[in-house]
Amino acid sequence: MVEEDKKKRILxxxxxxxxxxxxxxxxxxxxxxxxxxxxGTIYLYFENKVDLISKLYISIKEESMVNFLDLIEYSVxxxxxxxxxxxxxEWGVNNPDKFRFMMQFNPSPYHTEDIxxxxxxxxxNVVKLIEDGIKNKLLKDLPPEYILDFLSAHFTFTxxxxxxxxxKERKIFxxxxxxxxxx
Amino acid sequence: MVEEDKKKRILxxxxxxxxxxxxxxxxxxxxxxxxxxxxGTIYLYFENKVDLISKLYISIKEESMVNFLDLIEYSVxxxxxxxxxxxxxEWGVNNPDKFRFMMQFNPSPYHTEDIxxxxxxxxxNVVKLIEDGIKNKLLKDLPPEYILDFLSAHFTFTxxxxxxxxxKERKIFxxxxxxxxxx
Amino acid sequence: MVEEDKKKRILxxxxxxxxxxxxxxxxxxxxxxxxxxxxGTIYLYFENKVDLISKLYISIKEESMVNFLDLIEYSVxxxxxxxxxxxxxEWGVNNPDKFRFMMQFNPSPYHTEDIxxxxxxxxxNVVKLIEDGIKNKLLKDLPPEYILDFLSAHFTFTxxxxxxxxxKERKIFxxxxxxxxxx
Amino acid sequence: MVEEDKKKRILxxxxxxxxxxxxxxxxxxxxxxxxxxxxGTIYLYFENKVDLISKLYISIKEESMVNFLDLIEYSVxxxxxxxxxxxxxEWGVNNPDKFRFMMQFNPSPYHTEDIxxxxxxxxxNVVKLIEDGIKNKLLKDLPPEYILDFLSAHFTFTxxxxxxxxxKERKIFxxxxxxxxxx
DNA sequence: TATGAATGAGGGTTCATTCAT
DNA sequence: TATGAATGAACCCTCATTCAT
Numbered sequence: 149m150v151e152e153d154k155k156k157r158i159l160x161x162x163x164x165x166x167x168x169x170x171x172x173x174x175x176x177x178x179x180x181x182x183x184x185x186x187x188g189t190i191y192l193y194f195e196n197k198v199d200l201i202s203k204l205y206i207s208i209k210e211e212s213m214v215n216f217l218d219l220i221e222y223s224v225x226x227x228x229x230x231x232x233x234x235x236x237x238e239w240g241v242n243n244p245d246k247f248r249f250m251m252q253f254n255p256s257p258y259h260t261e262d263i264x265x266x267x268x269x270x271x272x273n274v275v276k277l278i279e280d281g282i283k284n285k286l287l288k289d290l291p292p293e294y295i296l297d298f299l300s301a302h303f304t305f306t307x308x309x310x311x312x313x314x315x316k317e318r319k320i321f322x323x324x325x326x327x328x329x330x331x
Numbered sequence: 332m333v334e335e336d337k338k339k340r341i342l343x344x345x346x347x348x349x350x351x352x353x354x355x356x357x358x359x360x361x362x363x364x365x366x367x368x369x370x371g372t373i374y375l376y377f378e379n380k381v382d383l384i385s386k387l388y389i390s391i392k393e394e395s396m397v398n399f400l401d402l403i404e405y406s407v408x409x410x411x412x413x414x415x416x417x418x419x420x421e422w423g424v425n426n427p428d429k430f431r432f433m434m435q436f437n438p439s440p441y442h443t444e445d446i447x448x449x450x451x452x453x454x455x456n457v458v459k460l461i462e463d464g465i466k467n468k469l470l471k472d473l474p475p476e477y478i479l480d481f482l483s484a485h486f487t488f489t490x491x492x493x494x495x496x497x498x499k500e501r502k503i504f505x506x507x508x509x510x511x512x513x514x
Numbered sequence: 515m516v517e518e519d520k521k522k523r524i525l526x527x528x529x530x531x532x533x534x535x536x537x538x539x540x541x542x543x544x545x546x547x548x549x550x551x552x553x554g555t556i557y558l559y560f561e562n563k564v565d566l567i568s569k570l571y572i573s574i575k576e577e578s579m580v581n582f583l584d585l586i587e588y589s590v591x592x593x594x595x596x597x598x599x600x601x602x603x604e605w606g607v608n609n610p611d612k613f614r615f616m617m618q619f620n621p622s623p624y625h626t627e628d629i630x631x632x633x634x635x636x637x638x639n640v641v642k643l644i645e646d647g648i649k650n651k652l653l654k655d656l657p658p659e660y661i662l663d664f665l666s667a668h669f670t671f672t673x674x675x676x677x678x679x680x681x682k683e684r685k686i687f688x689x690x691x692x693x694x695x696x697x
Numbered sequence: 698m699v700e701e702d703k704k705k706r707i708l709x710x711x712x713x714x715x716x717x718x719x720x721x722x723x724x725x726x727x728x729x730x731x732x733x734x735x736x737g738t739i740y741l742y743f744e745n746k747v748d749l750i751s752k753l754y755i756s757i758k759e760e761s762m763v764n765f766l767d768l769i770e771y772s773v774x775x776x777x778x779x780x781x782x783x784x785x786x787e788w789g790v791n792n793p794d795k796f797r798f799m800m801q802f803n804p805s806p807y808h809t810e811d812i813x814x815x816x817x818x819x820x821x822n823v824v825k826l827i828e829d830g831i832k833n834k835l836l837k838d839l840p841p842e843y844i845l846d847f848l849s850a851h852f853t854f855t856x857x858x859x860x861x862x863x864x865k866e867r868k869i870f871x872x873x874x875x876x877x878x879x880x
Numbered sequence: 881t882a883t884g885a886a887t888g889a890g891g892g893t894t895c896a897t898t899c900a901t
Numbered sequence: 902t903a904t905g906a907a908t909g910a911a912c913c914c915t916c917a918t919t920c921a922t
Contacts, residue, residue: 154882170440172355175916186883188919197917248438255434257353290503291496297488298507305484309477320473324481328511337907359892369908371894380892520886536806538721542913552887554915563913617804621797623719656869660858664873667854671846679840686839690847694877703903724895735904737898746896 155193157183159204167245171201171252202263205253208246212239213270220273224281226330230322233303237318240307247307271296285331295329302328338376340366342387350428354384354435385446388436391429395422396453403456407464409513413505416486420501423490430490454479468514478512485511521559523549525570533611537567537618568629571619574612578605579636586639590647592696596688599669603684606673613673637662651697661695668694704742706732708753716794720750720801751812754802757795761788762819769822773830775879779871782852786867789856796856820845834880844878851877 161182165174176197180187194200215235222228240247253259278295281287287295302325309315344365348357359380363370377383402415423430436442461478464470470478485508492498527548531540542563546553560566585598606613619625644661647653653661668691675681710731714723725746729736743749768781789796802808827844830836836844851874858864 173440176918177916180884187885187917188883189881191918192881252438255431255438257356288503288507290507291492291498293496294489294492294504294507297492298485301484301488302481305480309474309480313474313476315474320471321477324471324473324477324511327513328507330510358890360890363909370892370910371908372906374893375906539806541911543911546888553889553913554887555885557914558885614804621801621804623722654869654873656873657858657862657864659862660870660873663854663858664851667850668847671850672843675840675843675846679842681840686837687843690837690839690843690877693879694873696876725897726895729905736896736906737904738902740897741902 154183154185154189158185158190158193158200159207162200162204163208163245163249166201166204166252167248171256171258176200198258201253201258205250205258205263206266208250209267211246212236212243212250213267215239216274217270220270220277223284224277224286226286226326229326230319233299233322233325234318236303237307237310237321240303241310244311247311251304251308287329288331290329298329299325337366337368337372341368341373341376341383342390345383345387346391346428346432349384349387349435350431354439354441359383381441384436384441388433388441388446389449391433392450394426395419395429395433396450398422399457400453403453403460407460407467407469409469409509412509413502416482416505416508417501419486420490420493420504423486424493427494430494434487434491470512471514473512481512482508520549520551520555524551524556524559524566525573528566528570529574529611529615532567532570532618533614537622537624542566564624567619567624571616571624571629572632574616575633577609577612578602578616579633581605582640583636586636586643590643590650590652592652592692595692596685599665599688599691600684602669603673603676603687606669607676610677613677617670617674653695654697656695664695665691703732703734703738707734707739707742707749708756711749711753712757712794712798715750715753715801716797720805720807725749747807750802750807754799754807754812755815757799758816760795761785761792761799762816764788765823766819769819769826773826773833773835775835775875778875779868782848782871782874783867785852786856786859786870789852790859793860796860800853800857836878837880839878847878848874 158179162174162179165178165182168174176190177187179200180190190200194203215232219228219232274296275292278287278292282289282292306321306325309321310317341362345357345362348361348365351357359373360370362383363373366372373380373383377386398415398418402411405411457479458475461470461475465472465475489504489508492504493500524545528540528545531544531548534540542556543553545566546556549555556566560569581598581601585594588594640662641658644653644658648655648658672687672691675687676683707728711723711728714727714731717723725739726736728749729739739749743752764781764784768777771777823845824841827836827841831838831841855870855874858870859866
């Protein structure tokens with residue numbers, strides 16, 4: 149479909165420019181130029197600039213969570229956690245723009261409660277998994293949300309590190325995560 | 332001194348508003364209003380808005396590093412690391428606005444090489460400490476920069492978590508850091 | 515075309531106000547108001563205020579030179595010089611605003627080498643004509659550039675004088691020019 | 698007197714900067730800096746910026762007219778006119794900043810009727826001289842004001858030319874003036 | 881659906897002028 | 902007289918959004 153193509157091009161152009169110049173230094177006019185559409189066209193697919201930013205974030209976040217969503221159907225073990233952690237890290241390394249956009253978006257004022265609530269189900273499921281892990285004496289008896297935050301922060305800085313240093317290491321990094329939280 | 336007072340008020344007003352509304356959604360007019368000075372007064376103390384943002388970051392970063400600067404004069408051990416980590420976390424918890432401003436500033440386009448180069452000495456010293464720790468078989472044989480990033484990310488999300496949950500726990504959090512990187 | 519109409523209206527409004535109040539005392543807001551367009555519309559047709567000023571000058575200068583451009587295809591004689599001089603003076607008298615804008619622009623900091631270089635071909639051709647006139651013993655053996663300056667200054671103050679006094683005289687004025695430089 | 702020294706320094710600084718950067722691109726702060734006085738000091742000697750500009754013009758214009766004022770006590774002849782014209786030109790060549798400031802001031806909106814009326818006596822006297830010259834068949838029967846304008850314009854462009862080309866010629870230039878208006 | 885010229889509120893910044901010292 | 906920090910109106914310009922085509 150032509151229209152879906154345009155929407156995609158707008159999102160791709162926005163992603164590229166947001167990472168390159170920052171969200172607030174990227175005008176809608178520039179996005180439309182990069183996407184090769186008219187300025188007004190953006191407003192056919194998005195309510196306004198904030199809506200575009202939010203939808204871009206949501207689409208990327210969903211994509212980034214695919215691997216962990218699979219995990220939810222399993223129980224937590226060293227192996228399963230490692231597999232999914234590495235797959236997700238790999239996704240971040242292979243999608244540096246998407247990854248960096250999320251890093252920029254997260255502490256920004258565009259990141260509202262409202263948006264994050266869309267992912268609360270996912271969060272709750274992961275927390276449940278962690279609670280199982282604690283019960284099974286796989287993980288330390290810490291607040292499950294703390295472990296979730298640890299996981300997320302660890303993922304983030306590790307991807308940054310790998311992108312920056314281009315290292316092939318993975319397992320030793322995972323172990324810094326696991327050793328930190330294992331029982 | 333009157334003039335130093337005004338400069339301080341401008342920085343405080345900027346900090347408050349940047350955290351509340353985001354850097355780019357805070358106009359200089361609003362800052363001056365909040366600081367109870369005239370618009371032009373900002374430009375008596377800062378070259379422009381970017382200069383104000385940068386100087387605010389530098390002053391906060393320096394303040395946040397005071398505790399770690401002390402660490403540099405010691406050698407790394409479980410005890411010294413714990414003491415300084417907890418002191419720094421405490422600073423973050425007690426200065427949530429300053430902490431959150433740094434979080435917002437870090438991935439922003441205002442965070443240039445030029446600014447961070449002012450802190451490169453500090454970074455080098457910490458890396459040296461970490462290298463010592465690796466040699467002394469206190470820490471895992473990982474890239475020292477990775478351990479530094481780990482430390483920094485761990486600090487960040489832990490402060491966020493403590494602010495959010497108001498928990499009094501500290502030691503158990505520090506252990507997730509240390510267990511992750513210890514030999 | 516609507517768009518060309520707006521551009522023209524902006525140039526006309528700018529010309530009127532620049533002459534009335536001076537270039538630097540005319541704000542872009544006032545120009546847009548006089549032209550009955552929005553402030554931003556100016557920046558659709560001009561890069562910035564300086565660009566607007568420059569383009570206005572260039573368009574007027576080109577218009578003012580049309581008569582002299584014809585002269586270049588002739589050789590210099592009393593008759594040809596008189597005819598073209600009078601035509602150009604007539605243009606100035608009939609376009610007092612354009613004429614006065616040029617007078618204001620010439621000694622201003624907006625009058626850069628870069629702008630005038632666009633007319634250097636014209637200048638060179640006129641100098642060549644003057645050199646011919648000197649060779650043919652029509653004109654005094656003076657530096658050709660001096661004669662060119664004389665011509666230009668004479669034109670300027672004569673137009674001013676005619677506008678001010680509304681005199682119908684032309685020929686006697688031309689003779690003060692010609693008697694000054696003739697062989 | 699100290700105070701007169703400061704006033705002089707302000708006028709000199711203003712002159713220098715006006716010529717260098719243009720009147721409107723020169724802030725009072727910059728003038729005070731160049732004059733090595735405080736910003737407020739300017740307002741002890743001048744009502745406001747416009748007053749400073751006007752007084753600077755008046756002082757320079759008066760200085761430039763000294764030679765012609767002498768002429769008024771003589772009658773017009775080729776010799777007297779030449780002598781005074783050359784002396785005045787020499788003044789312009791030796792005071793390029795003052796000369797160029799006048800060129801910039803003349804077509805500007807700061808040049809009001811009110812200011813020029815201060816020199817109307819001088820103008821009237823010169824006109825009277827010219828009228829005598831016409832009666833005595835030294836000069837063409839042209840409107841005396843036209844001859845005055847001619848003289849003034851001729852003076853102006855000749856000084857410009859001499860400054861630009863650094864030529865030592867004088868007499869041949871005067872002759873283009875005199876030949877233009879002689880009987 | 882798609883366009884892009886047009887809008888005008890709001891942004892960062894400057895600077896003539898004032899006034900407490 | 903002299904200072905210079907402080908003021909705030911006014912400047913130029915940007916850009917999210919609209920709407921006639």
